[in-house]
Amino acid sequence: MAGAGENLGPEPFSSIPPEQQEELKAALRKGNLEAVASKTREVLGNLDKVGLNIAVTGIAGSGKSSFVNAMHGLDDGDKDTASTGVTETTFKPACFPHSQNPNVIIWDLPGIGTPTLRADTYLQQMQFDRYDFFIIISCTRFTEYDIKLAREIQGLGKRFYFVRAKVDQDLDNERRLYDQSGCLKKPSASRPPQYDEAVILKNIRDNCNGNLETGGMDFQQVFLVSNWYINEYDFPRLQETLLHELPSHKRLTFLRSLSNLSKETLKEKKNYLMDQVWLKSLASLGASVVPVPGFATERSAVLLVTSLKLYCQDFGLDKDSLDGIARRTNKPIEELRAVIKSPLAHEITEDLVIKLLSEAVGGAVNYALVFKNILPIACPVIGSAVSGTVSYNTTYTLLEGFLNDVADDATRVLEKASK
Ligand SMILES: Nc1nc2c(ncn2[C@@H]2O[C@H](COP(=O)(O)OP(=O)(O)OP(=O)(O)O)[C@@H](O)[C@H]2O)c(=O)[nH]1
Ligand SMILES: [Mg+2]
Known part of the structure; x- marks a missing residue:
């Protein structure tokens, strides 16, 4: 669990346009898991359209x-x-x-x-x-x-x-x-x-x-x-x-278009994306979008595949971005590839996501973020339901871990490219 005073990224809800913040908060107050999940998916869909x-x-x-x-x-x-x-x-x-x-x-x-x-x-x-x-x-x-x-x-x-x-x-x-x-x-x-x-x-x-x-x-x-x-x-x-x-609700959109020129940019990208992990995990509630073996649902892992692919792209871990860096810095692409531990965007498949989900079950969830973002607003029923839900916890652990990994990879690529 993150300690008090630890940097938890930008203010909760700040990446959401004001009108939608209110709608999501209202759903959280009412306390219906399915409704919260569906509102969160709508909010995330709208965030993807911020121009x-x-x-x-x-x-x-x-x-x-x-x-x-x-x-x-x-x-x-x-x-x-x-x-x-x-x-x-x-x-x-x-x-x-x-x-x-x-x-x-x-x-x-x-x-x-x-x-x-x-x-x-x-x-x-x-x-x-x-x-x-x-x-x-x-x-x-x-x-x-x-x-x-x-x-x-x-x-x-x-x-x-x-x-x-x-x-x-x-x-x-x-x-x-x-x-x-x-x-x-x-x-x-x-x-x-x-x-x-x-x-x-x-x-x-x-x-x-x-x-x-x-x-x-x-x-x-x-x-x-x-x-x-x-x-x-x-x-x-x-x-x-x-x-x-x-x-603030346009910052992530801009950040995602920026080349990874500095460690600062990488850190900001990670912080802003991390701020959405709890939203993406909320979106997994109730609707059973998480096909964890043992907690089986038949739904596909498409949403998570998309999220992980986008994380890779955001951090330049895709073929085109690596080609571009190699060309600009005159480094053989193999040297850049050698410092990357995560899969590249095109290597993310449903099978991989299911494997990562199994590993994430029972993982240590950063409850400080749950408490900071959700509990102050949510009704008590939903508060405890969220923090005890397998799909929330598993999605959270998976996304947070993957995001940390790709951010570390991107930092190593940046260091390699600037040597
Ligand atoms: N050395 C150097 N040359 C530049 C730089 N930026 C642009 N150029 C060159 O300056 C010339 C004009 O650049 P453009 O980007 O076409 O300029 P523009 O303002 O879009 O021109 P118009 O569309 O005709 O108004 C081109 O020959 C570019 O290669 C720069 O930062 N450094
Ligand atoms: Mg021009």
Whole structure:
């Protein structure tokens, strides 16, 4: 049992939209197991449909399409990427659903301020209200268009983030002014005598901030990114900021679309998914969806197969994700596979689930979570029924154990890939 004060993940119910929280709580108060299970299945079904629409905008050629691909963890040339290029390539909003989590859609908007798209009608043409938040991308200075856009977005009561792309190119350009040992070739008062990446990045940041201030914007943080190197510069911090500023019931949806760039992201994914384990276990009540030998029911283990497959995908333990990591990091896929102890997504079958369920029967359930999430709300009858139910306990033990295992595997893959 988890001890008092142990981190039990996000607040219970916080991942559920407010109206549905109330409906589920009402079912728990009434105390009918079958009704609770059925309401929980409905809530879980709705959670799977929570959508997130992200707009990427900015002047032509700033790197918008490349940013869309980077956010989705795709390389140029992969299937379903946003097309990129040195000439104007995007003319109307293009929709890019995440390949594994199609509820997360990034909209690649065309560049503003080109002869085909006038600044004064741009916002209407782009149907601005359909997006959850906006990313405004620049690769040099933020222009009057960017600032005008930001103000309009603010006026619509939505969030926006300034992203300065192509910083790898800036660093390369600066690097050319220094010799091989890092000494400035031609002395200049505006540059440090020794090559210093941190100083160059700080100059770019200061320049962007000054430029936005001159345009009349209140202080806004600017994220410096390279679309080619998504684990570097401010890309991971940008993803974390976007995540934490989303309404809580949309966070898991976004998290599931994020590449596993850092241990932090992996930990957050695990915490948020763990928060749903009690819901999934509640869904197993009464309806006998758990075909445990000895507690036999004829129902299939399809629901659990789906859950476990999705956990694998969420943690990059599927063929496509591993191929992508291997390609990006130049590591043989066998080396990555060697540190994974769990099955991959395509190896999850009903037979495997039934085997895992048999092992989970009688397992130690984390009752602290039951007490924290269910008992304060549920009527006493359902409270004791839930904590004494084989299907709840078995499902809980199985999902919790599997989630811990895949999260550990993903951490080892990340460590291997970054060596
Ligand atoms: N070095 C470097 N090049 C980049 C980066 N992002 C984009 N590029 C290059 O910049 C050029 C324009 O990129 P796109 O992603 O097509 O830009 P866009 O804003 O979508 O362009 P339009 O759709 O025409 O408005 C392409 O040649 C990209 O390869 C980056 O972070 N670093
Ligand atoms: Mg484009």
